[in-house]
Amino acid sequence: MEHGGSSGARDARALDGHTGTAADRHDGTASGAASVAASGTAGEGAEARARAARRDEAVRAAVEQGLLGPDRPIVALLDVAGIRQAAAGLRTAFDAVAAPGTPVLHAFAVKATPLVPVLRLLHEEGIGAEVASPGELALARAAGVPASATVLDSPAKTPAELREALALGIAVNADNPQELDRIDALIRSAPSRSPLGIRVNPQIGGGAIEALSTATATSKFGVALRDEGAREWVLRAYEDRPWLTRLHAHTGSQGIPLSLMARGVAETYALAEEINRRAGRRQVDTIDIGGGLPVNFASDATEPTYGEYARLLKETVPGLFDGRYGLVTEFGRSLLAKQGTVVARVEYAKRAGGRPVAVTHAGVQVAARTVYAPESWPLRVAAYDAKGRPKEGPSVVQDVAGPACFAGDLLARAQPLPLLEQGDYAAALDTGAYYFAHHYAYNSLARPGVYGHAADETGAVRFAVVREPQTLAEIVAESGGAHARALTGLPLAGDD
Numbered sequence: 001m002e003h004g005g006s007s008g009a010r011d012a013r014a015l016d017g018h019t020g021t022a023a024d025r026h027d028g029t030a031s032g033a034a035s036v037a038a039s040g041t042a043g044e045g046a047e048a049r050a051r052a053a054r055r056d057e058a059v060r061a062a063v064e065q066g067l068l069g070p071d072r073p074i075v076a077l078l079d080v081a082g083i084r085q086a087a088a089g090l091r092t093a094f095d096a097v098a099a100p101g102t103p104v105l106h107a108f109a110v111k112a113t114p115l116v117p118v119l120r121l122l123h124e125e126g127i128g129a130e131v132a133s134p135g136e137l138a139l140a141r142a143a144g145v146p147a148s149a150t151v152l153d154s155p156a157k158t159p160a161e162l163r164e165a166l167a168l169g170i171a172v173n174a175d176n177p178q179e180l181d182r183i184d185a186l187i188r189s190a191p192s193r194s195p196l197g198i199r200v201n202p203q204i205g206g207g208a209i210e211a212l213s214t215a216t217a218t219s220k221f222g223v224a225l226r227d228e229g230a231r232e233w234v235l236r237a238y239e240d241r242p243w244l245t246r247l248h249a250h251t252g253s254q255g256i257p258l259s260l261m262a263r264g265v266a267e268t269y270a271l272a273e274e275i276n277r278r279a280g281r282r283q284v285d286t287i288d289i290g291g292g293l294p295v296n297f298a299s300d301a302t303e304p305t306y307g308e309y310a311r312l313l314k315e316t317v318p319g320l321f322d323g324r325y326g327l328v329t330e331f332g333r334s335l336l337a338k339q340g341t342v343v344a345r346v347e348y349a350k351r352a353g354g355r356p357v358a359v360t361h362a363g364v365q366v367a368a369r370t371v372y373a374p375e376s377w378p379l380r381v382a383a384y385d386a387k388g389r390p391k392e393g394p395s396v397v398q399d400v401a402g403p404a405c406f407a408g409d410l411l412a413r414a415q416p417l418p419l420l421e422q423g424d425y426a427a428a429l430d431t432g433a434y435y436f437a438h439h440y441a442y443n444s445l446a447r448p449g450v451y452g453h454a455a456d457e458t459g460a461v462r463f464a465v466v467r468e469p470q471t472l473a474e475i476v477a478e479s480g481g482a483h484a485r486a487l488t489g490l491p492l493a494g495d496d
Ligand SMILES: *Cc1c(COP(=O)(O)O)cnc(C)c1O
Pocket: 109, 111, 112, 130, 153, 250, 252, 253, 254, 290, 291, 292, 293, 330, 331, 332, 333, 334
């Protein structure tokens, strides 16, 4: 089952090109998935082919088993084997470079895929949780992630959130001096087991996507290390507080070159060394290097890999791995993006200005970033026929539109694909992080159901509900349905 399905995917794959290093390739803007002629699968590797094959099987099974059809025109799928493999790949990559016995906590950035069964699966694969809001913490707890495997990082923690985290023993990284003041007061009133640190911004610069560049000079995150007096303030903060034992930085996300990420980690490590020199002991015992490994949206290949990043870090910052420091990582997108697919039925196929347009049920509600910032977030679309089989046929440049009532609601513009016809399915690939789990309620479009898939011993695809599709009753309830007369019931003062 070569991934024919990935008909569109196959077209885009050529972009990948295999020129230069993984680091170079991720320097630039996410390369567009559009308008590249079909080419082979050279260099993509067995893992990528197997993932594409599982996706094709799952789409067909979703149609056969009725998860997708005329009355259920959109579904989100998660590849359970893919999630397990990604988690194992992450653990193996850091184990391979860290001194034996180094404590390493991989805390999944919950915001990437805030779904309880996903957090549970990751937990069972040895991955913890990085949370940044009371909601995310509640999800991690519902999944059974223990406090010892949880890290709280939000830039806007309230006193109540801090108190709860400290009471539970969750690791907290203070974002700024005012937050540290609050923590001071809290631990004076009740001792805590929480490992505590400060988030710093090494201000090493941004990447291709401004909105995701966390280490620019004026980023809102952490203590801006190169600002006047800031480094000295951090050093003093540790000197005054022997209980500050961690140091945290998260220098970027999609669009940041690997070399820049490694520099951010190197600067953080250098600061930890300076703190410890001053203290004359290993006060900082754990360095949290954040997440941010970019994802290749242009083909099925996993690039860069965790192994590449871990080796680059070891080369750049060897001291980080010599056993003197415990490590925390906070990867999100790179763990889940390639494990998710949104599949939507083509309700109508039409033409406009000579261009074919497939009107589907997947648009801004499941792909807000792509719809609003298509240059930064191009997605590959794969074409399947009405039975969920990979669609064959010559590539035709077409638009794949969503159901929302505004003209820009396009999943893909001018993408070459086998011509999508009424009743076919369009699949938006690599949408397991920051897409279908980030529903946008435009037009009161329902949140699609999310299903995990895995093959049983006979090879048959089995689905498990991760999240039920949202019902109309839920939409009404969440839209003030219980308060229909609330506004007409207010006084009429001023009306006379
Ligand atoms: C968003 C975020 C992450 C995860 O980033 P990815 O790009 O999804 O890997 C990790 N740490 C912090 C502090 C974040 O804000």
